[in-house]
Amino acid sequence: MTPLLEVTGLHRRFVLPKPGLAQWRAPAPVLHAVDDVSLSVAAGETVGLVGESGCGKSTLARVLARLLDPTEGSIRLNGEEIGSIPAARFGRDATRRAAIQMVFQDAEGSINPRHTAAEAIARPLRQLKGLSGEALRARVTEAATLCGLPTALLSRFPHQLSGGQKARVGIARAIATEPALLVLDEPTSALDVSVQVVILDLLKSLQARMGAAYLFVSHDLNVVRLLCDRVLVMYLGKVMEEGPAEAVFAAPAHPYTRALVGAVSTPGMKRPKRVHLTGEPRSPIDPDPKACRFHGRCPIGTELCARRAPPVHSLPGGRRVACHFPTLPETPANASLEGAPAA
Amino acid sequence: MSAAATLDAAKIGPHARVPVLDVRDLSVEFRTRSGLVRALEQVSLAVHRGECVGVVGESGSGKSVTAYAVMRLLDAAGRVTAGDVRFSGIDLLAASDADIADLRGREMSMIFQNPRAALNPIRPVGRQIADVLIRHGGVTRDQAPDRAVQLLAEVGIPDPRRRAHAYPFELSGGMCQRIGIALALACRPALLIADEPTTGLDVTTQAVIMDLVTTLARERGMATVLITHDLGLATEYCDRIVVMHAGHVVESAPTAEIFATPRHPYTAKLIAATPRPGVPLSGLVSIPGNLPDLRATNLAPCRFLARCDRAHADCAVPPLLRQEEEGRMVACRHPL
Secondary structure (H helix, E strand, C coil): CCCCEEEEEEEEEEECCCCCHHHCCCCCCEEEEEEEEEEEECCCCEEEEECCCCCCHHHHHHHHCCCCCCCEEEEEECCEECCCCCHHHHHHCHHHHHHEEEECCCCCCCCCCCCCHHHHHHHHHHHHHCCCHHHHHHHHHHHHHHCCCCHHHHHCCHHHCCHHHHHHHHHHHHHCCCCCEEEEECCCCCCCHHHHHHHHHHHHHHHHHHCCEEEEEECCHHHHHHHCCEEEEEECCEEEEEEEHHHHHHCCCCHHHHHHHHCCCECCECCCCCCCCCCCCCCCECCCCCCCCCCCCCCCCCHHHHHCCCCEEEECCCEEEECCCCCCCCCHHHHHCCCCCCC | CHHHHHHHHHHHHHHHHCCCEEEEEEEEEEEECCEEEEEEEEEEEEECCCCEEEEECCCCCCHHHHHHHHCCCCCCCEEEEEEEEEECCEECCCCCHHHHHHHECCCEEEECCCHHHHCCCCCCHHHHHHHHHHHHCCCCCCCHHHHHHHHHHHCCCCCHHHHCCCCHHHCCHHHHHHHHHHHHHCCCCCEEEEECCCCCCCHHHHHHHHHHHHHHHHHHCCEEEEEECCHHHHHHHCCEEEEEECCEEEEEEEHHHHHHCCCCHHHHHHHHHCCCCCCCHHHCCCCCCCCCCCCCCCCCCCCCHHHCCCCCHHHHCCCCCCEEECCEEECCCCCC
16 A cells, blocks of 8 residues: 655755855855655554754654755655645645645744634635635634634634634644645644643544544654654654654664653653763754764764764564664564664 | 752751742732733742742743742733742842842842843853853952853853853754853852743753753752743652642642642642653543633632632632641642
């Protein structure tokens, strides 16, 4: 079965301005925001994308939502290459644009302050589905009701809505066109826990009803754990580890994932000990292609990591890890691991 | 932690019984175009030497307003209508502006929620730290730059000598936050109020920053108020937790107890709504309703009343009953 979304060898680089006149001959510095990322999302699946700020997860989300163009690599939606379509053209392509929608991190900032909630939800329907008049109104009401937004609120402007209500408008707008893939960029990070639960519940029930696949970007592992079937852990543009959410969180194979999981605090429970990362992250600008991105902060790194980029090992249970020295889950299947370096 | 606290108390004798910060029945109102907002009502909290007290609650519950009132940084529209704030016995509300300016930065300092906005955008960060040292720390103009670099190194900023010349916009959010912490801790204050010090920071950086604060607290016997909406963070670093809701302190108790046996329905709901390992989405319960409109003139004595599923008829009868026992306080007539 072809996955809904298949991404191979995706790169997104940003060319930065030259630092000064003195270096006018030197090549411009290049920021590698997304560096050789491959992933796939099956229909109806929820894939979590976790990592710290600046690791490129939002850039990846924007490239996949086709708001940004990839520098290199392929993005296939239902087997059809969409990575080569320029973002501006993709935006006007009614059927394809309707198939991938995005929910933005900042619900406040992503809704036009001069549009009412109804108008915000109606916009994509008018533009992409060609709806108007009574049909449009009916569809807007339907989407709003699905998202638990009372119709009485539809005539309000964003500043008249609470944070949770604005989040609902953002979600209603995204699901109105019945997308096959919904890209959610930290949809609950600005919300209080009391509202967060409601929005997460809403996302889960919407998925059960519409069958859309979710790409869920978040830095909060406790939230990712709740919704996601699979997770990808990113660090400085690279995928460090990938696998079923439960397995990855229970037994992280990559030292970075281990630090990330270890840094999560649990209400009412003091942690016995923590792995502390020392040092600052490397710069994503013109990174050394031969070194592991995590080298320098990695608690188990050796000089090998500075010389050779780590290979991607496949672990049992559909897991992958990019590390020279992965911690292997304790199963007899470990024997079949290929490509592990001799310690 | 508690063992260390007792040890400390033994060392410094009976004075340890006097809290570093003692807030009693503090009420704050804001005059706005749409009416009078009763932002705080009879808020009480005490922080002892070397102790870390967490203040938790939803946004709009009055956590930051409490901090600003204590630091005398309230907006001009805000007014303290009642209550008493004492810092090591000094009446902060009655003190003159000059006295407060002397205390702030030297004896009590604050880490602000938005680090970038709290820094001067057009002054190199090293200079900003030097300014504090010269004004409050008794450091001479010649020594200040070196001392600033030393402080930058202490908060874990790599290459501090070069970074001292950087402007805030040249630094990442995490770095700016550390500058804010360096500023707050420059003069080794007796009281630190940290308002969401790790919001917007990555979990790994968050742990580094918080450990820095706790180490300093232990070494210097600094009292800390940690304002956060993250119950996990509060668990990790606080000895005691104060839960606020709509301008009221609804519960206050030692950290372990508040999670084991929350007594106020709001505390229990807050804990039940927080995502945590081992609990599926179906196991999380949201809190119904919103914070009440604090402009209303007919606010119920218990401001959680409309959201509470344990509400009785007598909950609407003033005054709000605050029950105290064994170091715990709960503002509820029918606690759990």
